[in-house]
Amino acid sequence: MKIINLDRISSNPILPEVKDAMIAAIRKDFANPSSQHTPGEEAAEALEKARQAVADLIHCENPREVVFTSGGTESVNHAIKGVAFANMEQGKHIVTSNIEHNAVIRSIRRLKSMGFKVTSISVDPYGRVNPQDVADAIQEDTILVSIMHSNNETGTIQPIEAIGKITREKKVIFHCDAVDSVGVVRLDVQKLGVDLLSFASNTFYGPTGVGGLYIRRGTKVWPLLDGGIQENNKRAGAENLVGIVAMGVAAELANQHMESRLDHLNGLKKKLLDELPEYIDEYIINTHPEFSLPNLLSISVKYIEGESVVLMLDDEHISVSTRSACATGSLRASHVLLSIGRNHADAQGTLVVSFGVDNTEADITAFLTALQNVVTTLRNISPLYNKIAKS
Amino acid sequence: MKIINLDRISSNPILPEVKDAMIAAIRKDFANPSSQHTPGEEAAEALEKARQAVADLIHCENPREVVFTSGGTESVNHAIKGVAFANMEQGKHIVTSNIEHNAVIRSIRRLKSMGFKVTSISVDPYGRVNPQDVADAIQEDTILVSIMHSNNETGTIQPIEAIGKITREKKVIFHCDAVDSVGVVRLDVQKLGVDLLSFASNTFYGPTGVGGLYIRRGTKVWPLLDGGIQENNKRAGAENLVGIVAMGVAAELANQHMESRLDHLNGLKKKLLDELPEYIDEYIINTHPEFSLPNLLSISVKYIEGESVVLMLDDEHISVSTRSACATGSLRASHVLLSIGRNHADAQGTLVVSFGVDNTEADITAFLTALQNVVTTLRNISPLYNKIAKS
Numbered sequence: 001m002k003i004i005n006l007d008r009i010s011s012n013p014i015l016p017e018v019k020d021a022m023i024a025a026i027r028k029d030f031a032n033p034s035s036q037h038t039p040g041e042e043a044a045e046a047l048e049k050a051r052q053a054v055a056d057l058i059h060c061e062n063p064r065e066v067v068f069t070s071g072g073t074e075s076v077n078h079a080i081k082g083v084a085f086a087n088m089e090q091g092k093h094i095v096t097s098n099i100e101h102n103a104v105i106r107s108i109r110r111l112k113s114m115g116f117k118v119t120s121i122s123v124d125p126y127g128r129v130n131p132q133d134v135a136d137a138i139q140e141d142t143i144l145v146s147i148m149h150s151n152n153e154t155g156t157i158q159p160i161e162a163i164g165k166i167t168r169e170k171k172v173i174f175h176c177d178a179v180d181s182v183g184v185v186r187l188d189v190q191k192l193g194v195d196l197l198s199f200a201s202n203t204f205y206g207p208t209g210v211g212g213l214y215i216r217r218g219t220k221v222w223p224l225l226d227g228g229i230q231e232n233n234k235r236a237g238a239e240n241l242v243g244i245v246a247m248g249v250a251a252e253l254a255n256q257h258m259e260s261r262l263d264h265l266n267g268l269k270k271k272l273l274d275e276l277p278e279y280i281d282e283y284i285i286n287t288h289p290e291f292s293l294p295n296l297l298s299i300s301v302k303y304i305e306g307e308s309v310v311l312m313l314d315d316e317h318i319s320v321s322t323r324s325a326c327a328t329g330s331l332r333a334s335h336v337l338l339s340i341g342r343n344h345a346d347a348q349g350t351l352v353v354s355f356g357v358d359n360t361e362a363d364i365t366a367f368l369t370a371l372q373n374v375v376t377t378l379r380n381i382s383p384l385y386n387k388i389a390k391s
Numbered sequence: 392m393k394i395i396n397l398d399r400i401s402s403n404p405i406l407p408e409v410k411d412a413m414i415a416a417i418r419k420d421f422a423n424p425s426s427q428h429t430p431g432e433e434a435a436e437a438l439e440k441a442r443q444a445v446a447d448l449i450h451c452e453n454p455r456e457v458v459f460t461s462g463g464t465e466s467v468n469h470a471i472k473g474v475a476f477a478n479m480e481q482g483k484h485i486v487t488s489n490i491e492h493n494a495v496i497r498s499i500r501r502l503k504s505m506g507f508k509v510t511s512i513s514v515d516p517y518g519r520v521n522p523q524d525v526a527d528a529i530q531e532d533t534i535l536v537s538i539m540h541s542n543n544e545t546g547t548i549q550p551i552e553a554i555g556k557i558t559r560e561k562k563v564i565f566h567c568d569a570v571d572s573v574g575v576v577r578l579d580v581q582k583l584g585v586d587l588l589s590f591a592s593n594t595f596y597g598p599t600g601v602g603g604l605y606i607r608r609g610t611k612v613w614p615l616l617d618g619g620i621q622e623n624n625k626r627a628g629a630e631n632l633v634g635i636v637a638m639g640v641a642a643e644l645a646n647q648h649m650e651s652r653l654d655h656l657n658g659l660k661k662k663l664l665d666e667l668p669e670y671i672d673e674y675i676i677n678t679h680p681e682f683s684l685p686n687l688l689s690i691s692v693k694y695i696e697g698e699s700v701v702l703m704l705d706d707e708h709i710s711v712s713t714r715s716a717c718a719t720g721s722l723r724a725s726h727v728l729l730s731i732g733r734n735h736a737d738a739q740g741t742l743v744v745s746f747g748v749d750n751t752e753a754d755i756t757a758f759l760t761a762l763q764n765v766v767t768t769l770r771n772i773s774p775l776y777n778k779i780a781k782s
Contacts, residue, residue: 007426014417032398032599037710071629209461210631227492240462
């Protein structure tokens with residue numbers, strides 16, 4: 001049974017070309033890239049080739065500024081805890097926003113329990129940070145600003161370049177969680193003015209469990225993983241070489257096909273946005289109309305439970321999500337949706353529809369048709385909806 | 392050209408059955424195990440199946456006590472830093488040994504720079520810790536004992552069970568770095584009396600970049616990676632599902648074939664040890680005659696440089712190592728060899744010969760023959776050797 005996968009923000013299937021590269025790497029039996037014999041040197045070459053491809057994707061001039069990690073979460077923890085611990089003599093104040101991913105929020109909360117102070121900035125109704133608020137929040141003892149590039153629940157993109165100007169001027173280290181942006185939209189670490197940038201391979205159709213952290217040369221940050229001298233002494237541990245080789249190939253493809261992918265994804269998003277009113281009424285779009293990812297639309301559907309929609313669509317072999325998969329199982333409403341002004345009921349009625357390069361216009365139409373049925377069914381059994389409809 | 396790989400401690404080739412499982416997992420396109428739809432549930436099932444297999448390998452009764460990580464280094468960092476930070480209100484003293492892996496040493500050194508105190512215990516001439524020394528080192532404010540199961544440079548195995556009795560009696564958390572033991576020798580976390588045990592998939596012919604941490608229920612330890620609620624809230628981040636599935640299959644095979652593998656490896660080790668005097672003279676065996684891994688022999692060859700031997704054997708298509716691959720590039724002599732009483736010259740003349748289930752007696756003979764030539768050549772050009780030989 002073919003499943004229509006519109007839950008790409010949780011997990012992307014690996015591209016066929018990337019799968020082939022992974023399988024070839026598995027069959028090759030790489031040695032340890034740190035070993036001094038010939039097989040070790042071959043492994044080191046494969047590692048550095050992948051590093052160059054990833055550096056190219058984010059316009060990083062020196063590939064040594066790219067550190068491979070086990071994924072976006074490790075990159076974020078490395079950046080935030082690493083900067084905090086390495087600079088705590090100088091100050092213990094951190095600036096962040098209210099709509100960050102749990103990896104950022106909980107890393108910072110951990111630091112708070114260790115005596116760090118935090119200023120968390122609120123956002124506008126589309127989830128955007130005002131750069132002036134960042135400037136105002138920076139104090140004498142601020143050592144780190146951490147603001148995400150795009151939000152994984154709404155798709156809204158932040159004014160990172162403007163924030164980067166401020167942090168450079170004020171000489172504060174700037175970390176940007178770009179896990180949902182790198183490989184999806186064009187992005188240049190020089191222009192953005194970030195010191196650290198977190199990203200993950202699966203966002204651009206590489207495997208899960210592998211990611212990267214850009215560390216601008218000269219940034220004072222401790223490793224999260226201490227031990228061996230791998231990754232130019234910035235991240236210890238035998239490398240996930242199969243994953244890294246795959247990430248390199250995925251990065252190359254993302255760089256090469258960026259424009260056509262953007263066209264395709266923006267087309268699907270426009271279709272979904274334009275045709276939605278023909279299928280359901282009474283909903284709110286949480287995604288910024290201009291500054292947002294091409295591959296995601298967040299829709300708060302009134303008078304229904306998002307989780308019920310997910311389960312009923314699953315019966316129709318369509319996958320969507322209500323929120324970050326990392327927060328599944330949590331009963332609380334999304335902090336992101338509450339932060340942009342949704343009430344609890346609307347937050348709980350939210351669907352995140354996210355698509356990939358292999359999704360088609362037919363997938364969008366199938367989703368819309370199924371959504372119409374599901375929403376009608378659910379609203380028919382909703383006492384609240386019936387009360388309002390009758391009044 | 393076939394390479395005779397006797398550098399298994401740096402990297403093991405992945406077993407054919409494990410490769411097949413990895414390739415099948417790649418082709419399957421797993422969803423995110425945290426997602427609520429059917430593909431998500433299938434992914435979660437694969438994850439839990441692997442967890443059960445790994446739990447079985449270490450005789451852990453509750454699979455929820457197993458946390459998947461990105462490898463041995465992450466497991467060690469998680470255990471040591473996690474216990475230190477979670478228990479620092481209670482005390483800041485840590486007990487360890489002089490011959491730990493760099494992941495342990497540098498994690499603890501990091502904590503030292505943050506105000507923790509450390510007692511590092513010396514070892515006997517075969518690199519064994521005396522359990523009584525651990526008992527004597529434990530103070531009122533000791534929060535953690537970290538002693539490795541087997542040493543990656545000498546293969547010597549520690550009296551973990553005896554140490555576990557002491558830490559339980561004194562109610563101190565006990566972490567054991569078992570990265571080079573799990574999957575190679577039979578090991579039971581109940582019997583050992585450890586609270587935390589670090590291990591890695593590649594040791595038992597799974598891929599690199601995936602490992603595990605056993606956390607006994609009730610052990611007070613913080614996550615190293617904060618963020619999502621994966622791994623029962625103990626380790627955030629989208630899982631490396633391909634790697635984890637592979638590790639599960641590798642664990643199953645290790646469990647199933649443990650006895651025959653031990654026989655085979657011990658046979659190769661005995662052959663190497665018995666026949667070595669026929670090929671070279673003037674060397675010291677650093678591996679414990681009784682308490683040691685079956686797959687590793689450390690030989691300090693007098694009057695030569697180990698690195699020269701590695702490079703010359705590489706020309707003969709034979710891979711061995713001089714020390715931990717994680718420390719390659721460091722010019723210092725091995726801290727492990729210095730700790731067991733080798734002088735600088737002998738430490739630099741050390742070869743670590745490590746073998747796997749696919750190595751044969753013919754590989755050992757080929758190594759011995761090549762070693763004889765290389766050692767003769769190197770000693771002939773050594774002024775020190777010629778001076779001593781003539782006197």
